[in-house]
Amino acid sequence: MESNFIIHQQARKYQWSGDCFLSIKSFYNGAADYQIKQREYRVDQKCFLVLNECTKYRLTIDNLNETESFCIFFSPQFVSSVLSELQASDKELLDFNATRRDGIRLFEKNYPHKGALSRLLKIGRAKSHLGMSDIEKDEYYHQVLYELICRNGRVLQDIDRLSSKKKSTRKEIYQRILFVKDYIDKNYTENIRLSDLAKVGMLSENHLLRNFNQIFGMTPFQYISKKRIWEAKRQIRESNKPIKDIATDLGYSSFGNFSTYFKSIVGLSPSQIRKK
Numbered sequence: 106m107e108s109n110f111i112i113h114q115q116a117r118k119y120q121w122s123g124d125c126f127l128s129i130k131s132f133y134n135g136a137a138d139y140q141i142k143q144r145e146y147r148v149d150q151k152c153f154l155v156l157n158e159c160t161k162y163r164l165t166i167d168n169l170n171e172t173e174s175f176c177i178f179f180s181p182q183f184v185s186s187v188l189s190e191l192q193a194s195d196k197e198l199l200d201f202n203a204t205r206r207d208g209i210r211l212f213e214k215n216y217p218h219k220g221a222l223s224r225l226l227k228i229g230r231a232k233s234h235l236g237m238s239d240i241e242k243d244e245y246y247h248q249v250l251y252e253l254i255c256r257n258g259r260v261l262q263d264i265d266r267l268s269s270k271k272k273s274t275r276k277e278i279y280q281r282i283l284f285v286k287d288y289i290d291k292n293y294t295e296n297i298r299l300s301d302l303a304k305v306g307m308l309s310e311n312h313l314l315r316n317f318n319q320i321f322g323m324t325p326f327q328y329i330s331k332k333r334i335w336e337a338k339r340q341i342r343e344s345n346k347p348i349k350d351i352a353t354d355l356g357y358s359s360f361g362n363f364s365t366y367f368k369s370i371v372g373l374s375p376s377q378i379r380k381k
Contacts, residue, residue, distance in 0.1 A: 107180040109246045113233045115171040122163040126178040127211070129253065130154040131226050135172025138165045138291070141213070143305075144284055147291040152215040153226065155253065158184075158208065175230045179250055184208050187250050211257045214283045215290060222252040266319050281306040282316050289325065293332040294356045299325065333357070334370045341378045348375045 109126075130137070136149040140163040141156075148154045156162060158181055166172050185208050192204070216222075225248055237245065260279075267275040285306040289297065302325055303310045317325055333355045340351045349360055352375075357363035368374050373381075 107182065109180050109183055109242075110178050111229070111233060112174060112176045112178070113230065115173050116166055117168055117171055119166040120164065122161075124159050124161045126180055127158045127184055127209075128156050128176055128178045129226070129249070130156065131175045132166075133173040133175070133230075135166070135168035135170055137172065137174065138167075139163070140165070144287065145291050146215055146287050148215060150218070152217050152290075153223070154213075154215050155211055155257075156213055157210055160213065173230075175226060175233070177226075177229070177246075177249055179246065181208055183246065184250065187247065188254070191251075191254065209254065209257075211253070212260050212280065212283065214260075215287055216256060220252075220256070222249065222256055225249050225252060263320060267316060268319065278308070278312075278316050279320065281308055282313070282320055285313065285317065285325070286321070286328070289329055289332065293329050294354065296356060297325075297329065330366050331370060334367050337363070337367060337375065338371055338378060341375055342381075348379060351375075 107126075130139070130148055131153040132148050133150045136147050139146040139148065139154060139156075141160060146154050166174075188209050189204060218226075225245070229245060229249070232241070232245075264272075264275045264279045267278055269275045269278060285302045288302065288305045299310050299314070303313050306313050308316070314324060317323075317328075321328060323331070337351050337355055340346055341348060352360055352363035355363075364375060371378065
């Protein structure tokens with residue numbers, strides 16, 4: 106039987122392409138770029154990426170500093186076993202007669218770091234350096250996969266916010282909106298037009314705008330603004346880089362617009378944050 110495994114390494118530059126098991130990709134002290142057909146994902150310490158079994162991808166790491174990777178891979182047999190038991194009745198579990206499930210297709214997306222799953226990734230990173238006993242690893246894989254399935258279940262709840270009548274249609278629209286969000290996450294400093302996002306999501310501009318708002322509670326423009334401003338806030342607090350240069354690098358051609366958006370979102374002006 107093929108086994109679960111963890112890759113926990115560091116590198117400044119690295120490239121790989123292919124496919125593998127259902128997996129969780131997390132990176133720290135830098136970022137990694139994933140290319141999956143026309144989709145692009147940037148994974149850094151704010152999020153982790155989930156990819157399904159047999160998804161073909163290209164991974165690129167190109168950073169000045171050593172970037173730490175912590176990636177967990179679940180074998181198809183293990184996923185099938187866990188899924189079968191989660192969906193079995195009490196009698197089936199007592200009789201060791203759970204109906205065999207072929208596996209699961211999760212939503213491929215960047216998940217923000219929060220909740221039980223992110224805490225488990227943090228624990229795994231710390232214990233991986235020290236070494237884990239076999240039974241500790243066994244328990245860890247079960248805990249992580251269970252939380253991953255639960256996290257995916259909460260995504261299914263988000264799908265029900267959409268107004269489409271058919272569940273299959275709602276799932277398809279939700280997946281396309283995720284493509285748009287992940288595209289924004291990687292390119293939010295660029296000059297993005299609504300028509301560009303509509304092409305990424307293969308939706309009309311109006312359809313995209315309406316469904317994006319239903320899922321995330323804000324428009325693409327508002328989401329881009331928040332991404333830019335929170336990154337600006339981080340750079341203002343953590344570096345000595347001139348504020349005007351930060352604004353320009355994040356895509357603002359007008360410093361006045363930047364300052365206005367910044368104060369409306371953060372509650373303080375950029376110079377006030379720098380002084381603090």
